[in-house]
Amino acid sequence: MNVLDKIPGIVPESLNLNSKFKFKCHNKIKCFTKCCRGISITLTPYDIIRLKNSLKLTSHEFLALYTTPQILEKTDLPIVTLRLGDDELKSCPFVTDKGCIVYEDRPTTCRYYPLGVASLMYKEGVDEKGFYFFVNEPHCLGFEEEKEWTVETWRKDQGVDIHDLLNASWTDMIVHKRSFPPNIKFTDKTKQLFFMACYDIDKFREFVFESTFLDRYAIESEIIDKIKKDEIALSEFGIKWLKSILFKRKDADNFQLNEEDANLTNAGADKIQNKQS
Ligand code: SF4
Ligand code: SF4
Numbered sequence: 573m574n575v576l577d578k579i580p581g582i583v584p585e586s587l588n589l590n591s592k593f594k595f596k597c598h599n600k601i602k603c604f605t606k607c608c609r610g611i612s613i614t615l616t617p618y619d620i621i622r623l624k625n626s627l628k629l630t631s632h633e634f635l636a637l638y639t640t641p642q643i644l645e646k647t648d649l650p651i652v653t654l655r656l657g658d659d660e661l662k663s664c665p666f667v668t669d670k671g672c673i674v675y676e677d678r679p680t681t682c683r684y685y686p687l688g689v690a691s692l693m694y695k696e697g698v699d700e701k702g703f704y705f706f707v708n709e710p711h712c713l714g715f716e717e718e719k720e721w722t723v724e725t726w727r728k729d730q731g732v733d734i735h736d737l738l739n740a741s742w743t744d745m746i747v748h749k750r751s752f753p754p755n756i757k758f759t760d761k762t763k764q765l766f767f768m769a770c771y772d773i774d775k776f777r778e779f780v781f782e783s784t785f786l787d788r789y790a791i792e793s794e795i796i797d798k799i800k801k802d803e804i805a806l807s808e809f810g811i812k813w814l815k816s817i818l819f820k821r822k823d824a825d826n827f828q829l830n831e832e833d834a835n836l837t838n839a840g841a842d843k844i845q846n847k848q849s
Contacts, residue, residue: 587687587704589724595686596717599671606711607685608667613654615639617770617807618738619679620652624773626677631774638665641767647749648757650767654679680739683732686712687723691747738804741811742770748819762818769810773803776810790828 587593598604615623624634635641639652656662666674672682686709691702704723708715727733758766769776779785786796799806815821 585705587706587723589704589722589727591704591723592720593706593715593723593726594718594720595714595726596719597714601713601717603711603713605667605669605671607709608664608672608682609661610656611662611664613664613679613681615652615654615771616680616735616739617742617773617811618735618804620771621773621803621807622677623674623679626674631772635772639771644746646754647746647752648754648763649746649749650763650770651746652771680732680735683730683735684727686714687726689736691743738808741808741815745811745815745819748815748821758818766814766818769814770807773807773810777803777806780806780809 620631620634620639623638624631627634629637635652638655640655642651642653643649644651654664657665664672666672666678672678686707688705688707689702690705721729727736768779780799795809799809813827816827
Protein backbone atom coordinates (compact mmCIF):
# COMPACT_ATOMS: atom_id res chain seq x y z
CA MET A 573 0.00 0.00 0.00
CA ASN A 574 1.40 3.33 -0.96
CA VAL A 575 2.00 5.92 1.76
CA LEU A 576 0.04 8.37 -0.34
CA ASP A 577 -3.13 6.39 0.27
CA LYS A 578 -5.19 7.36 3.25
CA ILE A 579 -5.63 4.19 5.28
CA PRO A 580 -7.55 4.77 8.49
CA GLY A 581 -6.54 2.60 11.42
CA ILE A 582 -3.27 1.32 9.98
CA VAL A 583 -0.28 1.98 12.20
CA PRO A 584 2.97 1.64 10.27
CA GLU A 585 5.35 -0.89 11.82
CA SER A 586 8.72 -0.15 10.32
CA LEU A 587 10.15 -3.03 8.27
CA ASN A 588 13.26 -3.10 6.10
CA LEU A 589 14.25 -5.16 3.06
CA ASN A 590 15.54 -7.99 5.28
CA SER A 591 12.47 -8.21 7.53
CA LYS A 592 10.89 -11.68 7.39
CA PHE A 593 7.24 -12.72 7.29
CA LYS A 594 5.12 -15.76 6.44
CA PHE A 595 2.43 -15.32 3.80
CA LYS A 596 0.79 -17.01 0.85
CA CYS A 597 -2.05 -15.85 -1.34
CA HIS A 598 -3.76 -18.33 -3.68
CA ASN A 599 -7.12 -18.89 -5.33
CA LYS A 600 -8.20 -21.66 -2.90
CA ILE A 601 -7.92 -19.44 0.17
CA LYS A 602 -11.25 -18.50 1.85
CA CYS A 603 -10.56 -14.77 1.65
CA PHE A 604 -9.73 -14.87 -2.09
CA THR A 605 -10.32 -11.38 -3.60
CA LYS A 606 -11.61 -9.86 -0.32
CA CYS A 607 -8.67 -7.45 -0.44
CA CYS A 608 -9.94 -6.13 -3.80
CA ARG A 609 -12.97 -4.44 -2.25
CA GLY A 610 -13.39 -1.28 -0.20
CA ILE A 611 -9.83 -0.14 -0.78
CA SER A 612 -8.11 3.07 -1.79
CA ILE A 613 -5.58 2.60 -4.58
CA THR A 614 -3.56 5.59 -5.73
CA LEU A 615 -2.33 5.07 -9.28
CA THR A 616 1.14 6.12 -10.33
CA PRO A 617 1.93 7.34 -13.87
CA TYR A 618 3.51 3.95 -14.63
CA ASP A 619 0.47 2.08 -13.25
CA ILE A 620 -1.76 4.06 -15.62
CA ILE A 621 0.40 3.29 -18.66
CA ARG A 622 0.38 -0.44 -17.84
CA LEU A 623 -3.36 -0.54 -17.15
CA LYS A 624 -4.53 1.49 -20.14
CA ASN A 625 -2.35 -0.63 -22.47
CA SER A 626 -3.64 -3.82 -20.87
CA LEU A 627 -7.22 -2.64 -21.48
CA LYS A 628 -6.38 -1.25 -24.95
CA LEU A 629 -7.63 2.21 -24.03
CA THR A 630 -6.19 5.67 -24.44
CA SER A 631 -5.04 7.29 -21.21
CA HIS A 632 -7.94 9.71 -21.52
CA GLU A 633 -10.46 6.87 -21.83
CA PHE A 634 -8.88 4.96 -18.96
CA LEU A 635 -8.92 8.00 -16.68
CA ALA A 636 -12.55 8.76 -17.55
CA LEU A 637 -13.79 5.20 -17.06
CA TYR A 638 -11.79 3.87 -14.15
CA THR A 639 -10.42 6.64 -11.98
CA THR A 640 -11.44 9.39 -9.60
CA PRO A 641 -9.34 12.58 -9.53
CA GLN A 642 -8.46 13.84 -6.08
CA ILE A 643 -6.27 16.44 -4.43
CA LEU A 644 -3.68 14.86 -2.19
CA GLU A 645 -3.82 16.20 1.34
CA LYS A 646 -0.77 18.21 2.47
CA THR A 647 0.49 18.58 -1.13
CA ASP A 648 -2.41 20.27 -2.95
CA LEU A 649 -1.40 18.16 -5.95
CA PRO A 650 -3.77 16.17 -8.19
CA ILE A 651 -3.67 12.40 -7.89
CA VAL A 652 -5.95 9.70 -9.25
CA THR A 653 -7.37 6.70 -7.45
CA LEU A 654 -9.03 3.62 -8.90
CA ARG A 655 -12.79 4.22 -9.01
CA LEU A 656 -14.56 1.53 -7.02
CA GLY A 657 -17.91 -0.01 -7.95
CA ASP A 658 -21.30 1.08 -6.65
CA ASP A 659 -21.93 -2.33 -5.07
CA GLU A 660 -22.21 -2.74 -1.31
CA LEU A 661 -18.62 -3.97 -1.00
CA LYS A 662 -17.23 -1.23 -3.25
CA SER A 663 -15.42 -3.69 -5.47
CA CYS A 664 -12.46 -2.88 -7.66
CA PRO A 665 -13.67 -2.70 -11.31
CA PHE A 666 -11.18 -5.41 -12.26
CA VAL A 667 -12.07 -8.09 -9.72
CA THR A 668 -14.03 -11.21 -10.71
CA ASP A 669 -14.75 -14.49 -8.89
CA LYS A 670 -11.72 -15.90 -10.69
CA GLY A 671 -9.42 -13.08 -9.61
CA CYS A 672 -7.98 -9.93 -11.12
CA ILE A 673 -8.50 -9.47 -14.88
CA VAL A 674 -5.51 -7.12 -15.13
CA TYR A 675 -3.25 -9.23 -12.89
CA GLU A 676 -0.17 -9.00 -15.13
CA ASP A 677 -0.52 -5.21 -15.11
CA ARG A 678 -1.98 -4.68 -11.63
CA PRO A 679 -1.01 -1.45 -9.86
CA THR A 680 1.95 -0.99 -7.54
CA THR A 681 -0.28 -0.94 -4.44
CA CYS A 682 -1.76 -4.35 -5.32
CA ARG A 683 1.68 -5.82 -5.94
CA TYR A 684 2.93 -4.72 -2.53
CA TYR A 685 -0.10 -6.02 -0.63
CA PRO A 686 -0.04 -7.21 2.20
CA LEU A 687 2.88 -4.83 2.59
CA GLY A 688 2.74 -1.07 2.39
CA VAL A 689 5.53 1.38 1.69
CA ALA A 690 6.06 4.75 3.33
CA SER A 691 8.28 7.38 1.76
CA LEU A 692 10.19 9.69 4.06
CA MET A 693 10.39 13.46 3.80
CA TYR A 694 12.12 14.84 0.72
CA LYS A 695 15.63 16.12 1.42
CA GLU A 696 17.69 17.49 -1.42
CA GLY A 697 20.72 15.29 -2.07
CA VAL A 698 19.84 12.74 0.62
CA ASP A 699 19.04 9.21 -0.41
CA GLU A 700 15.99 8.36 1.67
CA LYS A 701 14.58 4.95 0.99
CA GLY A 702 11.46 4.98 3.16
CA PHE A 703 10.26 1.94 5.06
CA TYR A 704 7.72 -0.87 4.75
CA PHE A 705 4.85 -1.98 6.97
CA PHE A 706 2.17 -4.69 7.13
CA VAL A 707 -1.36 -3.87 6.03
CA ASN A 708 -2.92 -6.08 8.69
CA GLU A 709 -6.50 -6.39 7.53
CA PRO A 710 -8.53 -8.91 9.56
CA HIS A 711 -10.02 -10.60 6.49
CA CYS A 712 -6.59 -11.49 5.06
CA LEU A 713 -5.77 -15.14 5.94
CA GLY A 714 -2.53 -15.26 3.97
CA PHE A 715 -0.48 -14.69 7.13
CA GLU A 716 -1.59 -18.13 8.41
CA GLU A 717 0.29 -19.85 5.58
CA GLU A 718 3.85 -21.18 5.94
CA LYS A 719 5.67 -19.72 2.93
CA GLU A 720 8.45 -17.44 4.19
CA TRP A 721 9.59 -14.21 2.55
CA THR A 722 11.77 -11.24 3.21
CA VAL A 723 10.46 -7.86 2.06
CA GLU A 724 13.10 -7.98 -0.68
CA THR A 725 12.13 -11.43 -2.03
CA TRP A 726 8.43 -10.44 -1.93
CA ARG A 727 9.12 -7.29 -3.95
CA LYS A 728 11.04 -9.26 -6.59
CA ASP A 729 8.41 -12.00 -6.74
CA GLN A 730 5.63 -9.47 -7.30
CA GLY A 731 7.60 -7.43 -9.84
CA VAL A 732 7.22 -4.36 -7.67
CA ASP A 733 10.94 -3.59 -7.74
CA ILE A 734 10.53 -2.57 -11.41
CA HIS A 735 7.47 -0.47 -10.56
CA ASP A 736 9.39 1.27 -7.77
CA LEU A 737 12.20 2.14 -10.14
CA LEU A 738 9.78 3.74 -12.59
CA ASN A 739 7.66 5.36 -9.87
CA ALA A 740 10.64 6.86 -8.02
CA SER A 741 10.83 10.22 -9.78
CA TRP A 742 7.07 10.86 -9.46
CA THR A 743 7.00 9.79 -5.79
CA ASP A 744 9.96 12.02 -5.10
CA MET A 745 8.18 14.99 -6.67
CA ILE A 746 5.06 14.43 -4.53
CA VAL A 747 7.13 14.04 -1.37
CA HIS A 748 9.06 17.19 -2.26
CA LYS A 749 5.83 19.20 -2.56
CA ARG A 750 4.68 17.81 0.79
CA SER A 751 7.73 19.46 2.37
CA PHE A 752 6.54 22.92 1.19
CA PRO A 753 4.70 25.22 3.61
CA PRO A 754 0.93 24.60 3.23
CA ASN A 755 0.27 28.16 2.03
CA ILE A 756 2.31 27.57 -1.15
CA LYS A 757 -0.29 26.48 -3.66
CA PHE A 758 -0.26 25.98 -7.41
CA THR A 759 -2.76 27.66 -9.72
CA ASP A 760 -5.53 25.63 -11.36
CA LYS A 761 -3.72 25.93 -14.69
CA THR A 762 -0.55 24.48 -13.16
CA LYS A 763 -2.51 21.64 -11.60
CA GLN A 764 -3.99 20.86 -15.03
CA LEU A 765 -0.49 20.71 -16.53
CA PHE A 766 0.64 18.51 -13.67
CA PHE A 767 -2.33 16.17 -14.19
CA MET A 768 -1.72 15.92 -17.93
CA ALA A 769 2.04 15.31 -17.70
CA CYS A 770 1.67 12.75 -14.91
CA TYR A 771 -1.46 10.83 -15.83
CA ASP A 772 -2.81 11.61 -19.30
CA ILE A 773 0.17 10.44 -21.30
CA ASP A 774 -1.63 10.51 -24.68
CA LYS A 775 -2.69 14.10 -24.14
CA PHE A 776 0.83 14.97 -22.97
CA ARG A 777 2.23 13.42 -26.19
CA GLU A 778 -0.07 15.72 -28.20
CA PHE A 779 1.01 18.65 -26.04
CA VAL A 780 4.70 17.96 -26.75
CA PHE A 781 4.45 17.08 -30.46
CA GLU A 782 1.46 19.08 -31.67
CA SER A 783 1.97 22.37 -29.85
CA THR A 784 4.80 24.91 -29.88
CA PHE A 785 6.51 22.99 -27.03
CA LEU A 786 9.43 21.75 -29.16
CA ASP A 787 9.82 25.19 -30.74
CA ARG A 788 10.11 26.79 -27.34
CA TYR A 789 12.40 24.36 -25.54
CA ALA A 790 15.88 23.36 -26.68
CA ILE A 791 15.53 19.57 -26.48
CA GLU A 792 18.24 17.28 -27.90
CA SER A 793 17.17 15.38 -31.02
CA GLU A 794 18.03 11.98 -29.45
CA ILE A 795 15.64 12.73 -26.60
CA ILE A 796 12.92 13.77 -29.07
CA ASP A 797 13.39 10.51 -30.99
CA LYS A 798 13.25 8.50 -27.78
CA ILE A 799 10.11 10.08 -26.35
CA LYS A 800 8.38 9.75 -29.72
CA LYS A 801 8.75 5.97 -29.63
CA ASP A 802 8.71 5.12 -25.94
CA GLU A 803 5.84 6.25 -23.72
CA ILE A 804 7.64 5.33 -20.50
CA ALA A 805 10.50 7.59 -21.58
CA LEU A 806 7.88 10.25 -22.43
CA SER A 807 6.39 9.91 -18.94
CA GLU A 808 9.82 10.27 -17.31
CA PHE A 809 10.48 13.29 -19.53
CA GLY A 810 7.18 14.84 -18.39
CA ILE A 811 8.04 14.41 -14.75
CA LYS A 812 11.49 15.95 -15.28
CA TRP A 813 9.82 18.86 -17.06
CA LEU A 814 7.45 19.38 -14.11
CA LYS A 815 10.34 19.20 -11.65
CA SER A 816 12.25 21.74 -13.67
CA ILE A 817 9.46 24.29 -14.21
CA LEU A 818 7.55 23.89 -10.93
CA PHE A 819 10.30 23.10 -8.45
CA LYS A 820 13.44 24.37 -10.21
CA ARG A 821 15.03 21.07 -9.28
CA LYS A 822 18.75 20.78 -10.03
CA ASP A 823 18.48 17.00 -10.44
CA ALA A 824 15.97 17.39 -13.29
CA ASP A 825 17.09 18.20 -16.82
CA ASN A 826 17.21 21.92 -17.29
CA PHE A 827 14.48 22.80 -19.75
CA GLN A 828 15.92 25.86 -21.46
CA LEU A 829 13.47 27.95 -23.40
CA ASN A 830 14.73 28.91 -26.86
CA GLU A 831 13.79 32.54 -26.43
CA GLU A 832 16.56 34.44 -24.67
CA ASP A 833 14.28 36.59 -22.61
CA ALA A 834 12.02 33.79 -21.40
CA ASN A 835 12.20 32.52 -17.86
CA LEU A 836 11.52 28.93 -16.79
CA THR A 837 8.29 29.75 -15.09
CA ASN A 838 4.77 28.46 -15.05
CA ALA A 839 4.03 31.34 -17.38
CA GLY A 840 6.52 29.81 -19.81
CA ALA A 841 4.52 26.59 -19.82
CA ASP A 842 1.27 28.52 -20.11
CA LYS A 843 2.52 30.23 -23.29
CA ILE A 844 2.73 26.95 -25.19
CA GLN A 845 -0.02 27.00 -27.80
CA ASN A 846 -1.61 24.38 -29.92
CA LYS A 847 -0.19 24.81 -33.42
CA GLN A 848 -3.65 24.53 -34.95
CA SER A 849 -5.07 27.28 -32.72
S1 SF4 B 1 -7.14 -11.13 1.52
FE1 SF4 B 1 -4.94 -11.68 1.65
S2 SF4 B 1 -4.78 -13.90 1.32
FE2 SF4 B 1 -6.88 -13.24 0.79
S3 SF4 B 1 -6.76 -12.97 -1.42
FE3 SF4 B 1 -6.32 -10.99 -0.52
S4 SF4 B 1 -4.08 -10.91 -0.27
FE4 SF4 B 1 -4.67 -13.03 -0.68
S1 SF4 C 1 -6.42 -4.20 -9.67
FE1 SF4 C 1 -6.62 -6.40 -9.47
S2 SF4 C 1 -5.39 -6.90 -7.67
FE2 SF4 C 1 -5.77 -4.71 -7.59
S3 SF4 C 1 -7.58 -4.44 -6.35
FE3 SF4 C 1 -8.26 -4.58 -8.49
S4 SF4 C 1 -8.72 -6.72 -8.82
FE4 SF4 C 1 -7.51 -6.60 -6.97
